[in-house]
Amino acid sequence: MLNYVHSIPTKVFFGKGQIQRLPEALAPFGKRVLLAYGGGSIKRVGLYDTIMKLLHDGGFTVTELSGIEPNPRIESVAEGVRLCKENHIDVILAVGGGSTIDCAKAIACGVFYEGDDLWQMIANGRGRKKALPLVDVLTLSATGSEFDGGGVISNMKLNEKLGAGLTYPAVSICDPTYTFTVSPYQTAAGSADIMSHIFEGYFSREDDCELSDGIAETILKTVMKYTPVALRDPENYSARANLMSCSSVACSGIPEYGKESTGWPCHAMEHELSAFYDITHGVGLAILTPRWMRFILKKDPTALPRFVRFARNVFCLEGEDDQALAQEAIDRLEAYFKSTGIPMTLKELNIDEKHFEVMADHANRNDRLAHAFVPLTRDDIVEIYRACL
Ligand code: NZQ
Ligand code: ZN
Numbered sequence: 147m148l149n150y151v152h153s154i155p156t157k158v159f160f161g162k163g164q165i166q167r168l169p170e171a172l173a174p175f176g177k178r179v180l181l182a183y184g185g186g187s188i189k190r191v192g193l194y195d196t197i198m199k200l201l202h203d204g205g206f207t208v209t210e211l212s213g214i215e216p217n218p219r220i221e222s223v224a225e226g227v228r229l230c231k232e233n234h235i236d237v238i239l240a241v242g243g244g245s246t247i248d249c250a251k252a253i254a255c256g257v258f259y260e261g262d263d264l265w266q267m268i269a270n271g272r273g274r275k276k277a278l279p280l281v282d283v284l285t286l287s288a289t290g291s292e293f294d295g296g297g298v299i300s301n302m303k304l305n306e307k308l309g310a311g312l313t314y315p316a317v318s319i320c321d322p323t324y325t326f327t328v329s330p331y332q333t334a335a336g337s338a339d340i341m342s343h344i345f346e347g348y349f350s351r352e353d354d355c356e357l358s359d360g361i362a363e364t365i366l367k368t369v370m371k372y373t374p375v376a377l378r379d380p381e382n383y384s385a386r387a388n389l390m391s392c393s394s395v396a397c398s399g400i401p402e403y404g405k406e407s408t409g410w411p412c413h414a415m416e417h418e419l420s421a422f423y424d425i426t427h428g429v430g431l432a433i434l435t436p437r438w439m440r441f442i443l444k445k446d447p448t449a450l451p452r453f454v455r456f457a458r459n460v461f462c463l464e465g466e467d468d469q470a471l472a473q474e475a476i477d478r479l480e481a482y483f484k485s486t487g488i489p490m491t492l493k494e495l496n497i498d499e500k501h502f503e504v505m506a507d508h509a510n511r512n513d514r515l516a517h518a519f520v521p522l523t524r525d526d527i528v529e530i531y532r533a534c535l
C-alpha cells in the first residue's frame with residue numbers, strides 16, 4: 147500500500163430537505179451570489195423557485211448565469227467570470243449536475259486568473275488554485291464533482307475536453323429527491339460514470355489495498371443493484387439515495403487510497419469522443435469499458451488475477467478456470483450496461499473511424515497511459531476505439 151493524503155474539505159449535507167441549510171451554507175462567504183445552472187431542468191422541477199425564495203428571505207442578492215451546457219464550454223466559464231467581476235460576487239451557488247458544478251469551479255478560479263486566455267488556465271490545470279467559495283446543490287448522480295476538486299471543460303473550437311485541478315466545493319447539498327426527475331438515459335449514463343470512476347482505480351497493480359478494493363466492489367454492486375430500480379421506479383428514494391452516495395465517494399479518490407494513479411485510461415479515451423462528438427460522458431464510458439477490458443486482458447496475461455477477483459467479488463462467479471471467469475465477468479458487465487438501455491456501440495452515436503488516430507494521440511499525450519494497469523500505446527487505443535464501432 148502506497149502513502150496517501152486524505153484531504154477533502156467539502157461539507158456534505160445529505161438527504162431529504164437539506165436545502166433548508168442553504169442560507170447557513172452561503173452566509174459565511176457574503177451576500178452577493180452568482181446562481182449558476184444549466185438548460186432549465188431546475189426550473190421544470192421547481193428547485194429554482196425554492197432556492198430563489200430561500201435566497202430572497204435570507205437577504206442575498208442574486209446574479210444568474212443560466213444555460214451551462216452538458217460538457218460545459220470555456221465560453222460559459224468566461225461569461226461567469228465576467229459576471230462575477232462586474233457584480234463583485236462573494237460566493238458561487240451551482241445548481242445542477244457535474245457540468246454546472248465543473249463550470250462553476252472554473253469560474254471560481256477564473257476570477258483570480260491573471261492571464262488573458264482562460265483556456266490556458268484549464269490546459270495548465272494541475273493543483274488547486276485561488277478561488278471564490280463554491281456551494282452546490284446536486285441534481286444528478288454521476289461525476290462526483292460535488293465531492294472532488296476537479297473540473298472538466300470543453301473547447302469545441304480546438305476539439306479539446308480537459309480535466310483540471312480547480313477547487314473543492316465548500317458545501318454540497320445532496321438531496322436524492324432532486325434526482326427523481328433525471329431521465330432514464332441520464333440515470334443510466336450517470337451510473338456508468340460512477341462505475342467507471344471505480345474501474346479506473348480498481349484495475350491497478352497494488353493488491354494489498356483491501357479497504358480501497360472493498361469500497362470499490364461495494365460501490366459497483368450497489369450501482370448495479372439500484373440503477374435498475376431507479377429506471378423502473380424513478381421516485382424510489384433508497385435507489386436514488388444509494389446512487390447519490392456512490393457518486394460522491396467513487397470519484398473522491400478514497401477508492402484509490404494506497405494505489406498508484408493509473409492515468410484513468412477509459413476517461414482519457416472518452417474525453418476525446420466527447421471533444422469531437424459532444425456525446426454524453428457516461429455513455430462513452432459504457433461503450434469503451436468492456437472493449438478496454440477485453441483488450442488489456444488479451445495484451446497482458448498478468449492482468450488476469452485482478453479480473454478473477456472482479457468476477458468473484460462483484461459478480462459472485464465461481465469456478466476454477468480463471469480465463470473463463472474473467473471473460474464471463476466482462477460479458478456480464480457489458481450485458482448489464484445494455485440492459486440499462488444506453489447505446490453500446492459508437493455507430494449508434496454516428497461516430498466512425500475518421501478521427502481515431504488524432505484522438506488516440508491526444509488521449510495518450512505526455513505518455514499519460516504509460517503507467518496504466520496495462521500500459522497503452524497509440525495503436526492500442528486505436529484498436530480499442532475500433533472494437534467499439
Ligand atoms: O442542463 P439541465 O437543464 O440542468 O439538464 C441536465 C443535462 O441536460 C440534465 N439534468 C441534470 N439534473 C437533472 C436533469 N434533468 C432532469 N432532472 C434533473 N434533476 O441532465 C443533463 C446532463 O447533465 P450534466 O451535468 O451534463 O451531467 P453529468 O452530471 O453527468 O456531468 C457530465 C460532465 O461532468 C464531467 C463530464 O466529462 C461532463 O463534462 N465529469 C466531471 C468530473 C469531475 N468533476 O470530477 C469527473 C467525471 O469523470 C466527468 O468527466
Ligand atoms: Zn467520469
